[in-house]
Amino acid sequence: xxxxxxxxxxxxxxxxxxxxxxxxxxxxxxxxxxxxxxxxxxxxxxxxxxxxxxxxxxxxxxxxxxxxxxxxxxxxxxxxxxxxxxxxxxxxxxxx
Amino acid sequence: xxxxxxxxxxxxxxxxxxxxxxxxxxxxxxxxxxxxxxxxxxxxxxxxxxxxxxxxxxxxxxxxxxxxxxxxxxxxxxxxxxxxxxxxxxxxxxxx
DNA sequence: TGAATATATGAACAGGTATTCATATATTAC
DNA sequence: GTAATATATGAATACCTGTTCATATATTCA
Numbered sequence: 001x002x003x004x005x006x007x008x009x010x011x012x013x014x015x016x017x018x019x020x021x022x023x024x025x026x027x028x029x030x031x032x033x034x035x036x037x038x039x040x041x042x043x044x045x046x047x048x049x050x051x052x053x054x055x056x057x058x059x060x061x062x063x064x065x066x067x068x069x070x071x072x073x074x075x076x077x078x079x080x081x082x083x084x085x086x087x088x089x090x091x092x093x094x095x096x
Numbered sequence: 097x098x099x100x101x102x103x104x105x106x107x108x109x110x111x112x113x114x115x116x117x118x119x120x121x122x123x124x125x126x127x128x129x130x131x132x133x134x135x136x137x138x139x140x141x142x143x144x145x146x147x148x149x150x151x152x153x154x155x156x157x158x159x160x161x162x163x164x165x166x167x168x169x170x171x172x173x174x175x176x177x178x179x180x181x182x183x184x185x186x187x188x189x190x191x192x
Numbered sequence: 193t194g195a196a197t198a199t200a201t202g203a204a205c206a207g208g209t210a211t212t213c214a215t216a217t218a219t220t221a222c
Numbered sequence: 223g224t225a226a227t228a229t230a231t232g233a234a235t236a237c238c239t240g241t242t243c244a245t246a247t248a249t250t251c252a
Contacts, residue, residue: 146210166229
């Protein structure tokens with residue numbers, strides 16, 4: 001298969017966004033529905049700062065999206081591709 | 097969704113294996129069928145050493161597998177999950 | 193207005209990673 | 223056996239990344 005360098009980089013960036021255990025756990029939580037930053041941080045035992053930094057990257061890659069409600073920001077899985085990538089990957093590590 | 101720490105790490109490792117442009121290009125080449133290390137290196141403009149180092153990681157993650165034939169080693173995509181992850185990711189970056 | 197809460201962000205440091213270079217192993221041909 | 227070829231690997235280096243800490247912004251409440 002032929003793949004231009006810029007596309008290879010883009011694709012690598014996408015997978016990079018999923019290449020950290022903290023981010024994976026964030027996504028896993030969001031699979032159950034939208035959550036605030038604090039709720040994510042509490043559920044994961046991370047600081048809000050760390051979570052917020054990670055969410056930024058996930059947002060930029062369009063893996064999650066934010067909905068602002070008052071002073072809270074609720075995050076959710078951005079689109080279906082993301083959940084499919086997640087579950088497909090999980091499949092591979094489970095019976096791989 | 098609930099996800100144990102070890103599983104989150106495993107999943108992150110899987111995506112890490114795909115989180116580099118060189119490795120993505122290696123996989124892209126292998127989508128067309130098995131290739132020797134030298135053929136990969138030539139096709140990608142990388143040194144055989146660099147390719148070999150990367151193939152090692154991909155092998156350990158069961159993303160590619162090796163077939164030895166004489167003094168050459170032919171690499172190919174390990175299983176269907178891998179090609180599906182690849183094309184699903186490509187989908188996301190293309191109409192994302 | 194001021195205090196409190198929720199999130200975001202910049203800088204800095206620690207740990208990880210991709211490549212290069214040199215060298216090792218393995219296989220074939222002579 | 224030696225020479226040549228294909229691949230693998232260890233060490234070193236340069237770059238990248240995740241977290242923490244301090245601070246900033248934004249929103250609600252009194």
